[in-house]
Amino acid sequence: MIRFEDVSVTYDGAREPTVQGVDFEVPEGELVLLAGPSGVGKSTVLGAVCGLVPHFTGGTLRGRVTVAGRDTRTHKPRELADVVGTVGQDPLAHFVTDTVEDELAYGMESLGLAPDVMRRRVEETLDLLGLADLRNRPIATLSGGQQQRVAIGSVLTPHPSVLVLDEPTSALDPAAAEEVLAVLQRLVHDLGTTVLMAEHRLERVIQYADQIALLPAPGASPILGTPAEVMAVSPVYPPVVALGRLAGWTPLPLTVRDARRRATDLRQRLEAQEGIALKGRGELRDKPQPTRTLQHSTPPTPLGTPTAEVQALSVTRARIQALTTINLTITPGETIALMGRNGAGKSTILNSLVGLVTPSSGTVKLGEATPHRTAPKDLVRKVGLVPQEPRDLLYADTVAAECTAADQDAGAQPGTCRALVTELLPGVTDDTHPRDLSEGQRLALALAVALTARPPLLLLDEPTRGLDYAAKARLVGLLRELAAEGHAIVLATHDVELAAEIAHRVVLLAEGEVIADGPTAEVVVSSPSFAPQVTKILAPQHWLTVSEVRAALHPGAGS
Template sequence: MIRFENVSVTYDGAAEATVQGVDFEVPEGELVLLVGPSGVGKSTVLGAVSGLVPHFTGGTLRGRVTVAGRDTRTHKPRELADVVGTVGQDPLSHFVTDTVEDELAYGMESLGLAPDVMRRRVEETLDLLGLADLRDRPISTLSGGQQQRVAIGSVLTPHPRVLVLDEPTSALDPAAAEEVLAVLQRLVHDLGTTVLMAEHRLERVVQYADQVALLPSPGAAPVLGTPADIMAVSPVYPPVVDLGRLAGWAPLPLTVRDARRRAGDLRERLGGQDGTPEVSVVTTAPPQPEAPPTSRLRLRRKARSAPTTAPPAEVHALAVRRERVQALRHVDLTVAPGETIALMGRNGAGKSTLLSALVGLVEPAAGSVRVGGAVPHRTAPPELVRRVGLVPQEPRDLLYADTVAAECAAADRDAGAAPGTCRALVTELLPGVTDDIHPRDLSEGQRLALALAVVLAARPPLLLLDEPTRGLDYAAKARLVAVLRGLAAQGHAIVLATHDVELAAELVHRVVLLADGEVIADGPTADVVVASPSFAPQVTKILAPQKWLTVAQVREALA
């Protein structure tokens, strides 16, 4: 169905090809997973299938890509639209209408389908993706995960023969991700739909793939094989595979169920049914650091340096309305210096709204919010930015320079930091990214890491992160964890909204679960996630009833 014949892509102005030697076939009715570290060209390979590369992106494509017999060099994206449905990393770039139902119908209208067919397919898709309650909602009022489901639904309704998906579960909560993947399985198995998908959250998807295509490094030819064979040699792999490698299991398990069947001996080595690991949790707050200079949250201006003695964040009985939606209800939260907190819960639970309230982007309908003693929505930006920094879900909102070097230089100036501070953070988070590259040419994960470095250059006492691992591979995530741990050790408070249960297990001291705008659980990470079937990490599920959270804990115990 999809055929790559010795394909290489070189973008205008680039010294080397982004991808080269791509030569493999995706048979009809199979799900092929494209994996590899951030920045190796996965999005470029996907774009070549839909014709976006090179017709939209520019550059030179050598070799040949055919989809259902159509050569993408001679067929523009609109001439492939009846065959290929594409969802990129940024769902907002796909939307052309204002409401959910209109967006689901738009693609079918463009293809001239009959109204009764359109109505039936819209209803089916609303039910398949759990969007029925959102059908009349303006897309602008949806959470990032809800928008991602709408974007997926908009390409499902025309019933394409090929689906190309770039990070389709990155902004979804675990339950929503399982629903979307179940829909894809039904399309593949029952309707013969061909799916080519790139995803960094391999713990969610690798077990569903028929084949895996590995891009090991930039410019390297892909390696195609079964999931188990590729995971044995891949530089990126989920925790279940990491645990299998540690335990010496062969073949490597791809699912929690397979791993549990083999884990009896490992549980005994770890101390039997009563064994529990020593989990590092902050019990006393480190001393409050001196207030850093300004960051670039809402504008770039230097602010007067002044110490803050109040807690980094205090929220009492907070309620927030966003148009017709009661986004938060009676939320209480206190954040101590040096504490790392994960806000978790299903899409639309209120996580991003709570972060927005902490940074003054929304005004409370009731209750109070204080950040370092200041009321965020009543505090002038030059005063507020020295207390709190936010990395939003859309990192491009913070990026406006023409090169990485210019972004970093501006961040250092605005923060009053030593020249090279931001660039050092970029190097730590994303080794190999050059100074002259334009931020728009970075992958979604790379742009997020750059935005994080821009904010971190100011070392704000309170750091807010909205889905910070979206688009990051496991190595980049490990580097991010190391940076955030260092900040917490210095006394910086960190609050992150995330669906990444593995990140929460690795990093945070405390988990706050939200549902329908209310706090339903608040406690130490081990207590909250172990008790939750949806939010428990893979290692916890495999080694239950023992309370292990990460492979690193198991490795240390065995050593």
């Protein structure tokens, strides 16, 4: 159905091809996962399938890409629209109408489908993606994850034979991501739809893939194989595979269920190690399975004035109650993960803390300052926000210009922002245009801009969206350093693995209200939806991360 024949793409002004030697086939009715580190060209490969590369992006495409027999070099995207449906990383870029129902119908109107067919397909898609309650909502009022589902739905309604998806679950909560992936699996298995999908959160999607096409490094030829074959050599892999490598399991497990079946010996080893440690400290074990907590999971002792205080905060937007009586105290050095379904109110809390939203009632304080009444030039030294869309913070033509502007805005020493960029994005040159960065790279640049002023409170909205595992590890290391220096950090995230790694506290939201607030180990372990893979595999023992298991098995060896 999709055929790449020795394809290379070189963008205008680039010294080297972004991708080269791409030669593989996606058979009809299969789901192929495109994997690899950030910046290796996954979005370029996907763009070549729907004709966006090179017709809209420019540059030179060598070799041949065919979809259902059509050569994408000679067929522009509109001439492929009846066979290829595409959803990119940014759902806002897709929308051409104002409401959910109109957006679902638009693609079919463009193809001239009959009204009765359009109505039936809209209803089917609303049910498939859990959007029925949102059908009349303005798209601008939806959360990022809800917008992502609408974008996916808008390309499903014309019933294309090929779906091309770039990070389709990156903005979705765990339950919504499972719903979308189940829909994709149904389309593949029952309707014979061909799916080519790029995704960094392999823990969510790997079990659905028939094959994986791995781009191991920039410019390297892809490696094609079954998920088990590719994961054995891949530089990117989910926690379940990392745990399998640590435990020496062969073949490597790809699902929590597979790993649980093999985990008996590992649980016994961990229990024995813990027993040795307790005995060495002269302690007695009162329970057969004591609760485990991460080394960083105890919040720091409050010192002096809280960094921020939220009291009885309620927010109503467009007659929708976004938040109801939120109370939250944020202390220096504390890292808090805001979690919950899409639309639960996580981003609204962040926007209230940074002054973008005015409370309907209640108060928000940053020390003595009220965010929505504080001038931006003063607020930047008190709180920094990295939004879901990093381009909202980026406006210059080069990375160097962004860094210079950030230093000036923050009153920081020249080179402060560039040093952060070097740490988060090794190898990115000063003359690179932000639009030429991948989604994950743009996010890292926006984070560096926000951190330049070293604000005491740092807010991040879905900070790992578009990041590979190595970039996420660098982010975790940087945020731990900031917390150790006394910065308070609040993350709104659907990434349960990130919360397990770094959060002292988890605040769980539903329908604009706090339904749980406590230490990470207590909150996520008790939640089937928000528990990380390691917790599910090693239950009833309470482990959260592979690094924690490694430290227990090999004391003193480091993580």
